[in-house]
Amino acid sequence: xxTIVVLFxxxxxxxxxxxxxRSMRSVARVFLAGAGLIGTxxxxxxxxxxxxxxxxxxxxxxxIVVLFSTGILPKGGNNPMEPWSRKPAYFILLGAFWSSMxxxxxxxxxxGIWIGISATTLATTFLVAYSxxxxxxxxxxxxxxxxxxxxxxxxxxxxxxxxxxxxxxxAPGQALSWSALIPHALLMDIPLTRVALTLMLVGxxxxxxxxxxxxxxxxxxxxxxxPVSALLSGLLVSCALYAILRVQSVAAHTPSAGLFDGIxxxxxxxxxxxxxxxxxxxxxxxxxxxxxxxxxxxxxxFALGLATPLAAFAALYHILNHAFAKSMAFLSVGMVQEQYGxxxxxxxxGLWSVRGGRTLLAAMIALAGLPPFGLFFSELLIVxxxxxxxxxxxxxxxxxxxxxxxxxxxxxxIASESGTHAHGLPAPKLRLATVAVSCVVAASSALVAxxxxxxxxxxxxxxxxMVNRP
Amino acid sequence: MSVVIILAGAVLVIDxxxxxxxxxxxxxTLSVLWVAHPQGPQANAMGITxxxxxxxxxxxxxxxxxxxxxxxxxxxxxxxxxxxLGIRIGVVAVALYLARYFSHAQAFSDAPGATTVFYAFFASxxxxxxxxxxLAHVVGLLALGSAVTLAAAVFAPxxxxxxxxxxxxxxxxxxxxxxxxxxxxxxxxxHLDMRSLRNLRG
Numbered sequence: 001x002x003t004i005v006v007l008f009x010x011x012x013x014x015x016x017x018x019x020x021x022r023s024m025r026s027v028a029r030v031f032l033a034g035a036g037l038i039g040t041x042x043x044x045x046x047x048x049x050x051x052x053x054x055x056x057x058x059x060x061x062x063x064i065v066v067l068f069s070t071g072i073l074p075k076g077g078n079n080p081m082e083p084w085s086r087k088p089a090y091f092i093l094l095g096a097f098w099s100s101m102x103x104x105x106x107x108x109x110x111x112g113i114w115i116g117i118s119a120t121t122l123a124t125t126f127l128v129a130y131s132x133x134x135x136x137x138x139x140x141x142x143x144x145x146x147x148x149x150x151x152x153x154x155x156x157x158x159x160x161x162x163x164x165x166x167x168x169x170x171a172p173g174q175a176l177s178w179s180a181l182i183p184h185a186l187l188m189d190i191p192l193t194r195v196a197l198t199l200m201l202v203g204x205x206x207x208x209x210x211x212x213x214x215x216x217x218x219x220x221x222x223x224x225x226x227p228v229s230a231l232l233s234g235l236l237v238s239c240a241l242y243a244i245l246r247v248q249s250v251a252a253h254t255p256s257a258g259l260f261d262g263i264x265x266x267x268x269x270x271x272x273x274x275x276x277x278x279x280x281x282x283x284x285x286x287x288x289x290x291x292x293x294x295x296x297x298x299x300x301x302f303a304l305g306l307a308t309p310l311a312a313f314a315a316l317y318h319i320l321n322h323a324f325a326k327s328m329a330f331l332s333v334g335m336v337q338e339q340y341g342x343x344x345x346x347x348x349x350g351l352w353s354v355r356g357g358r359t360l361l362a363a364m365i366a367l368a369g370l371p372p373f374g375l376f377f378s379e380l381l382i383v384x385x386x387x388x389x390x391x392x393x394x395x396x397x398x399x400x401x402x403x404x405x406x407x408x409x410x411x412x413x414i415a416s417e418s419g420t421h422a423h424g425l426p427a428p429k430l431r432l433a434t435v436a437v438s439c440v441v442a443a444s445s446a447l448v449a450x451x452x453x454x455x456x457x458x459x460x461x462x463x464x465x466m467v468n469r470p
Numbered sequence: 471m472s473v474v475i476i477l478a479g480a481v482l483v484i485d486x487x488x489x490x491x492x493x494x495x496x497x498x499t500l501s502v503l504w505v506a507h508p509q510g511p512q513a514n515a516m517g518i519t520x521x522x523x524x525x526x527x528x529x530x531x532x533x534x535x536x537x538x539x540x541x542x543x544x545x546x547x548x549x550x551x552x553x554x555l556g557i558r559i560g561v562v563a564v565a566l567y568l569a570r571y572f573s574h575a576q577a578f579s580d581a582p583g584a585t586t587v588f589y590a591f592f593a594s595x596x597x598x599x600x601x602x603x604x605l606a607h608v609v610g611l612l613a614l615g616s617a618v619t620l621a622a623a624v625f626a627p628x629x630x631x632x633x634x635x636x637x638x639x640x641x642x643x644x645x646x647x648x649x650x651x652x653x654x655x656x657x658x659x660x661h662l663d664m665r666s667l668r669n670l671r672g
Contacts, residue, residue, distance in 0.1 A: 082654055111633060118640045125647050134658045138667035140651050145598065145607055148644045152614050155637055156591070156621050160577075163626045172628045191577035 005043040005055075006102045009036045009062065013095030017088035026070050029091060033066035036098070047106055049462050050316075054105035054242050057320055060443060061235055061327050062098040065227045068331055068436035069094065072227075072338055084126035090225075096123035097231060104239045109177040110158050110200075113243045114151065117207055120236055121147045127228045128220045139219035146216040147207055154203020154243075160196035161250075164188040178250050185253035194256040200247045201263060208240035208297045211271040218278075221290035222343075226334025229286060233293040234327035238319045241300050245315070248304055249466040257307070265305025269394040271298025272401030279408035286343045288412060289329050292367055295405050296322045296375075302398050303382045306389055309464035314381035316463060317450060321366070321374035324444035329363035331437045332356040338433075340421070345412060350421035359437050361417050366444060368409040369402065374447040472586040474501045475620070479593030480562045482613060483600060486551045488540060491597070491609050492533050499528050499616045502590070505583070506623035506634070520635050524619070527642045532612045536605055539649050543656050550602040550663055558600055565592035583624040590617035602664040604652045608645055615641025 012035070016028040040059035044052035069090070083089055100123050104116030121144065129140035158176055165175040168187035174180035185193075202213070209217035221232050244264070251260040275294035282288035296318070303315035335356025337343050351357030366373035379402070386395040450456055478498035482491055503525050508517040539545060551558060566589055573584035594617050597610035618637045622629065652662055659666035 082650075084650065111630075111636070115636050115640075118636075122640070122643050122647060125651065129651055129654065132654060134655075134667075137651055137655050137658070141604065141607075141648075141655070141667060144644060144648055144651065145611070148611055148641075149595065149598075149614065151640075152618055152637075155618055155633075159618075159621050159626045159629065159633070162629045163581075166626065166628060173630060175626075175629060189577065191575065195575070195577050 001043045001046055002106050005036075005039045006099055006106060008039055009033075009059075009098035009102070010092075010095040012036065013066070013098075014092045017092050025088075029066055029070050033063040037063040040102070049459050050242075050245070051106050053316070053320070053459065054238070055102055057238070057323055058098070058101045058105060058235055061231065061323060061440070062094070062101070064327070064436045064439050064443075065231055065331075066091070066094060067439070068230075068334065068433050069225075069227045071433040071436065072334060082129075082132055085130055085132045090127070090130060093123055093127050094228075094231075097127065097236075101235055101239050105242055108179065110161070110246070111176050113246060114155055114158060117154075117204070117240065117243060118148075118151045120239065121151065121207075124220075124224075124228070124232065124236070128224045128232075130225050130228070131223070133223075136223045139216075139223035142216045143220040146213070150203050150206025150213060152203070153206070154200050157196045157199025157201075157203060160192055160199065164192040164196060167192075178246055181250045182253050185250060186255070188254060190255050193254050194259060197247060197251045197254070197256055197260055198263070201244060201260065204240050204243040204247065205267065205301070208237050208244060208301070209294045210267055210297055210301055211274045211294065214271070214275070214294045217294055218287055218290040221293060222284060222287040226286070226330050226337060229290075230327040230330035230334075233290065233330060234323040237293055237297050238323050241297060241304075241315075241319055244301070245304060245312075245466075248307075252307065252466065261305045261307040263305070264301045265391060265394050266397075268298045268300070268302030268305055269397040269401070271295065271301060272398045272405070273298075274401075276401040276405035276408065279405055280411075282408075283345050284343050285333055285345055285348065285412065285416070286330070288345070288408065289326065289333070289367075292329075292405065292409070293322075293326060295401065296326070296367070298401070299379065299382065299398070302394065303385065305394070306382070306385050306391060308385050308389060309460060310388070311382060311385035312463040312466065313456075313460045314378050314385060316459065317374065317447075318378035318382065320450070321378050321444070321447050324440055324447060325363055325366035325373060325375055328359055328437065328440040328444055329367060331433070331440060332360035332363055335433050335437065336360060345415055348416040349419040350417075352417045354421060355434065356437065357417065359441055361413060362441060364409045364413045368406045372448060373444065374450065377448065377451065471501050471504055472583065475505075475586050476566065476589055479565075479590055479613075482609070483562050483565070483593055483596045484555065484558045486549045486601070488536075488545075488547045488549055488603070488605055488609075491549060491606065492536060495609055495613055495616075496529055496533060498590070498613060502616045502620045502623075503528070506619050509627075512627075524635060524638045527638055528612070528616060528619075532615075532642055532645050535645060535649050536608055536612075539652060540605065543653065543660070545605060545656070545660070545662055546603075548603065549606040550661075552600055552602055561596055561600060562593070565589055565596060568592060581624055583620075587617065587621045587624050590620050593617075604648075604655060604662040604664060604667075607664075608648045608652065611644055611648060612641060 012032040019025045037059045100119035125144045162175040168184045206213035279291045303311045369379045478494045481494035569588035578584040594614035
């Protein structure tokens with residue numbers, strides 16, 4: 001069942017691209033995206049809680065992005081020179097991206113996660129380069145090179161972890177499955193396990209865009225078409241953080257847990273501070289949101305580094321909230337870009353009165369960590385968890401970073417929403433895109449209720465078991 | 471075989487011609503495959519078939535794709551090193567020193583060949599860092615795939631062969647994608663110099 005769910009988006013969107021009639025292709029895409037989402041929801045019962053939550057989130061956001069992209073073909077495509085810069089290829093690659101993320105979050109071992117994460121790089125490089133412009137090609141090149149090297153480092157870490165596991169008596173076929181690794185974690189060679197876990201962390205952190213491995217992220221996320229940026233920032237980073245969470249579930253049962261958590265804690269705090277400082281210097285709204293992604297990945301890493309059940313729950317809650325809020329931001333920017341023809345902050349005025357402008361403001365409020373959005377509650381929980389474990393120095397760095405990020409978003413909100421826009425803006429058909437953005441807004445708002453629904457206690461229990469020391 | 475890998479890695483880092491780099495890469499990879507070839511219980515029909523596929527894509531398909539781009543678009547043979555010859559030789563020496571240093575760590579005390587693995591890994595990264603031609607980056611990516619194969623053979627030979635196969639296909643797919651992107655970059659810069667792709671900063 002899970003295999004079918006994983007393969008369905010790629011296969012179905014590829015088949016849809018083969019349909020001769022243009023309208024039929026559009027209808028088929030929307031229908032198949034919905035079917036992919038329903039299939040994931042049905043299959044979620046066969047997965048563990050963590051995988052189920054991520055899988056449903058991946059399929060929900062991907063389905064919304066397919067809907068959005070059907071409404072607005074990203075600008076700059078249809079370059080006759082490059083086959084990957086055409087609309088059918090765009091949707092096939094989107095399907096491949098969706099499938100590879102599902103593979104990442106539904107795998108029961110590190111090999112599946114690694115294959116999924118590396119497949120996301122292969123599927124999205126062409127999406128980043130979709131516009132075919134020089135800047136997009138530069139972003140795609142950096143993305144491909146840095147992420148390929150990053151995941152190679154993760155693979156070497158996995159090989160070393162497999163070696164340590166086999167030396168501890170785990171069967172070779174099970175040596176990279178976390179359910180087999182955890183019971184043997186205390187028997188594994190300590191120095192070897194320490195090196196292995198650190199390399200895996202560095203590799204997956206490259207994909208998550210944590211400082212100092214973040215250089216590719218602002219370029220790739222800002223140069224990709226807006227719907228792709230939504231998936232890269234909202235989901236791909238979440239998948240990489242999911243991989244880190246799974247590595248931490250093994251690390252927590254080894255004597256190297258303290259080192260691992262320390263790297264996450266201070267790496268996360270540094271990511272928050274550096275990314276927020278860079279947010280202040282940005283003149284392009286997509287690039288600013290890209291640095292905001294680095295900041296939020298840092299918040300999650302910081303929370304995971306605290307290594308308490310409350311912090312782990314808050315980290316997971318933050319990942320989900322960020323995924324939807326950032327998707328809302330990028331999809332809104334896509335609508336605004338369709339009308340203004342620009343994403344430069346200097347060109348955006350009077351957004352309050354245009355389509356996408358108000359949802360963009362809502363997204364900025366959410367990303368700044370203000371109520372009523374879920375990011376406020378997840379950040380509050382993380383601060384409480386940090387106070388509980390007295391991580392004062394890291395907390396101080398993180399709080400300074402959060403204040404700076406808030407200032408950067410406030411400045412953007414004032415600059416872009418106030419004033420009046422230039423007259424004579426084009427009035428493109430944004431019906432489907434509006435529906436898509438409304439879905440993200442609804443999902444983002446609904447997440448506020450998560451801590452109050454009964455199954456969140458089961459998730460809390462699962463995470464507590466993952467991070468609790470033996 | 472370690473000496474051949476070290477020499478081929480040195481040529482990859484030091485030499486500034488694409489043809490030499492490709493020859494060095496093929497020698498480097500053949501040596502790695504010699505170390506990694508299936509032995510004992512893994513030398514069954516399945517293992518040998520997987521290994522043959524792995525060898526074919528690494529030694530034939532990857533370099534052939536790079537050569538195709540070079541000949542089709544008349545890309546200069548110069549890999550445009552960022553540093554002079556002396557520094558590049560120094561980098562090789564440092565890579566060798568670091569590889570020996572790391573391999574003497576307690577974690578690798580019972581892994582003969584760890585020095586070669588680390589050296590292969592550092593050399594692959596240095597190929598990318600020390601050259602500005604995008605095709606040098608592609609060769610570095612291919613070499614990194616071989617370094618991972620070597621790491622699998624030395625550190626965890628009994629892990630499932632699917633891991634190496636997955637890595638090989640990842641490296642080769644990444645190579646093809648890199649070549650497709652490089653082909654698009656040629657429209658902006660026929661020399662494929664990384665300097666022309668340094669506008670996104672800050």
